[in-house]
Amino acid sequence: xxxxxxxxxxxxxxxxxxxxxxxxxxxxxxxxxxxxxxxxxxxxxxxxxxxxxxxxxxxxxxxxxxxxxxxxxxxxxxxxxxxxxxxxxxxxxxxxxxxxxxxxxxxxxxxxxxxxxxxxxxxxxxxxxxxxxxxxxxxxxxxxxxxxxxxxxxxxxxxxxxxxxxxxxxxxxxxxxxxxxxxxxxxxxxxxxx
Amino acid sequence: xxxxxxxxxxxxxxxxxxxxxxxxxxxxxxxxxxxxxxxxxxxxxxxxxxxxxxxxxxxxxxxxxxxxxxxxxxxxxxxxxxxxxxxxxxxxxxxxxxxxxxxxxxxxxxxxxxxxxxxxxxxxxxxxxxxxxxxxxxxxxxxxxxxxxxxxxxxxxxxxxxxxxxxxxxxxxxxxxxxx
Numbered sequence: 001x002x003x004x005x006x007x008x009x010x011x012x013x014x015x016x017x018x019x020x021x022x023x024x025x026x027x028x029x030x031x032x033x034x035x036x037x038x039x040x041x042x043x044x045x046x047x048x049x050x051x052x053x054x055x056x057x058x059x060x061x062x063x064x065x066x067x068x069x070x071x072x073x074x075x076x077x078x079x080x081x082x083x084x085x086x087x088x089x090x091x092x093x094x095x096x097x098x099x100x101x102x103x104x105x106x107x108x109x110x111x112x113x114x115x116x117x118x119x120x121x122x123x124x125x126x127x128x129x130x131x132x133x134x135x136x137x138x139x140x141x142x143x144x145x146x147x148x149x150x151x152x153x154x155x156x157x158x159x160x161x162x163x164x165x166x167x168x169x170x171x172x173x174x175x176x177x178x179x180x181x182x183x184x185x186x187x188x189x190x191x192x193x194x
Numbered sequence: 195x196x197x198x199x200x201x202x203x204x205x206x207x208x209x210x211x212x213x214x215x216x217x218x219x220x221x222x223x224x225x226x227x228x229x230x231x232x233x234x235x236x237x238x239x240x241x242x243x244x245x246x247x248x249x250x251x252x253x254x255x256x257x258x259x260x261x262x263x264x265x266x267x268x269x270x271x272x273x274x275x276x277x278x279x280x281x282x283x284x285x286x287x288x289x290x291x292x293x294x295x296x297x298x299x300x301x302x303x304x305x306x307x308x309x310x311x312x313x314x315x316x317x318x319x320x321x322x323x324x325x326x327x328x329x330x331x332x333x334x335x336x337x338x339x340x341x342x343x344x345x346x347x348x349x350x351x352x353x354x355x356x357x358x359x360x361x362x363x364x365x366x367x368x369x370x371x372x373x374x
Contacts, residue, residue, distance in 0.1 A: 018250050059278075063286040079279055086250050107367075109363045120356075184305075
């Protein structure tokens with residue numbers, strides 16, 4: 001019975017949360033209020049874990065919430081319920097797109113859409129840069145301009161950029177290698193300051 | 195059968211190697227699905243990602259379904275989606291079952307501070323590659339600049355930008371046709 005209830009709650013989240021994992025949060029606070037399955041504090045822990053593991057945050061959250069509520073069956077139920085609405089809708093849209101391929105209105109829409117989509121990705125990059133390369137809090141506390149920029153971070157970014165763009169033998173390496181090396185560098189030089 | 199398996203495995207890789215939001219998926223998707231397997235073009239990748247953002251659900255899963263559907267129809271779409279969520283299921287269940295204070299471990303926090311920086315550079319590289327496909331004239335460059343700026347400085351939903359850009363594309367094409 002609880003699995004059915006869990007399925008229904010996550011089906012609604014999958015249907016109405018548009019725009020990434022964080023968009024599911026208001027729904028989860030609401031579920032917490034209504035059902036008492038988990039507390040706000042537990043939810044905060046789940047967010048932290050979901051952000052620091054691979055995979056989409058929304059899916060990680062669904063698995064975590066489901067597991068907390070009803071163990072492994074709960075984890076599978078919540079995750080499947082979360083993706084069923086999106087998968088169904090995308091399948092329909094994809095079929096329609098095939099039908100309208102070469103249609104001049106659809107082509108014109110994509111002409112405008114592609115630069116906009118690229119702009120959104122660039123904006124996401126800018127936001128991650130402000131989080132990871134600037135210490136706005138430290139700067140506000142000390143007022144020292146040298147504290148504003150995380151120099152070690154900038155150095156790591158510069159090295160990775162050079163290796164992925166300018167150095168021929170390393171240019172074509174798989175991105176996961178750079179991610180793994182950066183994780184090691186982060187631990188060795190305690191990038192988070194802990 | 196082998197093709198379904200390959201689709202499943204490709205998206206397990208994308209799911210397992212994406213750290214951060216939906217945009218962090220792009221460098222991995224570019225490598226695994228586009229460069230290594232040639233299943234989609236750059237233009238299709240941008241289109242799928244744009245539409246994946248404004249449809250309900252999870253951006254990565256939605257994008258996976260578009261790719262899977264293109265390759266193997268409805269079953270392909272479903273298998274790609276299952277592949278994309280599989281690593282999350284395994285990893286989160288293990289963590290939830292064992293260590294609850296996972297994200298408080300200093301090594302984890304330090305590692306992720308390093309990973310975030312790497313992801314920034316990978317995204318910049320991805321944008322530079324996409325730029326050549328998406329920005330084909332000065333009007334596209336203007337759309338790029340306006341959307342990027344507004345998205346950084348306002349809280350407007352991506353849905354607004356995507357719909358407005360699709361309409362604008364039609365307006366521009368119509369004006370161009372009239373001018374001829």
